[in-house]
Amino acid sequence: MIHRSFLSVILLLCTLSALLTGCWDTKDINKRLMPVVMGICKEKNQDYRIVLQIPSPEKQGSQYMESSSATITNAIDNIRTKAEKSIDLLHIRLFLVCEKTAKEDMGDIIDYAIQANDISIKGLLAIVRGDFDEVIHHQIKANPELSSYDFFSEQSGWTPESTIIRLWEAYRNIKSYTQDMSIPILTKGTDTLYRFDGSAIIRVDKMVGQISTEEVLIYNIFQEKYTGGTIEIADQSSVKIKRASIKHAIAWTSSGPQLKSRILLKVEIIENKNEQTEEKITTKLKEAIEKRADKLLTQLKSDRSDALGIGQLFRRKMNEEQLKQWKQQWYLDLDHEITVEVTILNSIYLKSPNKIKKPAN
Template identity: 50%
Template sequence: MAKEAKCLMLRTVARLLIFIFFVAILSGCWDFKDINKRYLPVVMGVDKKDNETYRIILQVPTVKGETLFLEGESSSISKAVDIIRTKAEKSVDLIHLRLFLISRKTAEKGIKEIMDYAVRVNDISIKGMVAIVTGDFEKTLHHQIKPTPEVSSYDYFSEEAGWTPNVSINRIWEAYRSAHSYTEDFAIPLLTAGTTTLFDFKGSAIMRRDRMVGSLSPDETLMNNIFQERYTEGTIEIAKDTSLIIKKASVRNRTEWISSGPKLRSIVKLDVSITESKRDKPNEEIAKDIKNLLEKRAAAISKKLRLLKADVLGNGQLFRPRMSEQQMREWKDKWYPEMQHDITFEINIRDNINFKEKVK
């Protein structure tokens, strides 16, 4: 009898375990929400008003290829988003948020609170992009292109879509890191509403810690991207008669700490191909012209950044092994403005395979 009771108990336990197993499988995701009951914004616009309240605009793509705008305003970003959720007839999920557009006025006051919010909120990807809107913020956020409704604002910052190296790239985690760094600053894309496209890019905003202190032109942005090794297929124009495309770039830096302070020598090697030439110049002359142009442009950018005390090129990162904790804290205010920076370009022109007359 004891043996039969034991077998009965084992069979009962086995049936109970099988029942629990099938219940777990058949239940699926118990907190699943139908996609038709959710808003999935891809862009968040942030503007801080004079009364210190945040105005938040969410761009939500629809199945018809149009854009729906959800708006809220409060003293904090999280509360403004909650207000949007309260007014919306569907659940508002931020898991697909890929781009923060911040007004220039807000960027000049500081974006630290915005980046802190983006990093701390669990459902926002820190791989999302950040850009600054100059001009009419409302017009830019509500701007749509009727002939191509399938184009997303995010595509302009995607390396697999419309991005070019004349536009800077800065992700949420990069902006957050640099805003808290002693030895590195960052550049953020600067844009306005376009006429035939969603955006016109005006270059890049120069950020010192978390505040915008100046700007780089598109040509200067290309130089910055070369130093950041984001040069892919960048085009350089020389005196309106010759254009080249960058095929490969490498930067070698040599640091010294002399009696007067830090000294940096940067050697930039570029492999380029000629894409257009209106005059028959020998390759040696073209290489000399591009070398002189880029060295002059790079020296001007380095000087400009040091005057603004904004280490966008990240030169301070190279000196960290040579600096004490106190020197790192003083880098942007004391040492970086006094840094000597010598920049040399070495140009290698590849065989020109783009000219039709050279194709057999």
């Protein structure tokens, strides 16, 4: 006769095995639509217009689905209602916000994207300038959804002359007393999918200004995101920045916060058609970068935006009340000096007659 405790064990194992039969609610990939780009723009009646770009192998391109509603959630639900397949937002890699909406308020858009359970917080954020429909629907080749992401990928199309920001970074910045941000501005490309048109200066959750691609270089150095690039200087010379770093010295005096920043550049000379000396090239590069930095600081203070995140450096020196007043008072009183130090790594490959030793007779 089988012991009662043994029967209990058998029944328990059977119950557990039923629970471990797999993901019973999964959906076949052929029954799902996976958008990679979401476009968001407020219409005149303040409804949100949502456009989803979905890879479509059948069309050798993309499928577009859109809807408008008073809330983003309801607009997406409307798209799901009319879709023939389930829509999975987890694969969205890029969020494009029209410039008009960015100037009004982006806070609710970022809040939605972060709070939604089915959206990755690693998605990239950009602002669309010009005709919203033309930029969203613009296609160059068979797989525009891949081009959209590669355009911002640090392993492919991205360059340090453009900013790059993810949803979680944007959410952190709009909630911060001591840090704002910069978001890339896109227009419709000609021979490429997009064209960078500088970067937007954001104060809290609104676009308040713009910086050029030249000033973006300084911005990325402050964000420690600079990965190297080529800079042209006067007299037909150019250098390649191999490494860029920055060091800060902070102080809080009776007159307010003071900051001295040193940008350290390690470069290689690529072209030197007029055979300038290394000292002259170093001086001109130093002057060019310092001029860009001063212009950027002036612009950011004018827009009352701490996009460089300077306030983060002073957090330990401020009390709670000073933190709250950083952008309104202390940031505007900041005494900030930026200097540049240039080190030329090598000139052995410099193709100039004065650098090539002649063979001995």
